[in-house]
Amino acid sequence: MVVFFTALARFFRYPGKWSDLVVLVAGAWMIASPWAIGRQSTEVFDGAQVIDVAVGIVLMVLAIVSLLLLGLTRGYDEKRKAEEGGP
Structure with missing residues (x-):
């Protein structure tokens, strides 16, 4: 739900660093929750844990990529404004 509402907020506001950090x-x-809330089982393969960890990894990778791209585009915009002599 947190990711869903964060995505909705990005549609209505300028995407920034805060949403990527969220x-x-x-x-x-998502990665830590199976162990933090004690949902471990004695089974060798628990599908819910695997899905939680996989979704968590995907979310973290996408957030890191988004933060990197945001930094690159802001750096490019600042460089372009400096070359044009704007503020």
């Missing part, structure tokens, strides 16, 4: 934290929680 998704990054949500991904970390």
Whole structure:
């Protein structure tokens, strides 16, 4: 739900660093949640844990890529404004 509402907020506001950080934290929680809330089982393969960890990894990777791209585009915009002599 956190990721869903963060995605909705990005549609209505300018995407920034805060939304990527929220998704990054949500991904970390998805990875840690099976162990943090004690949902482990004695089975060798528990599909729910695998899915939680996989979704968490995907969320974290996408958030990191988004943060990197945001930094690159802001750096490019600042460089372009400096070359044009704008503020």
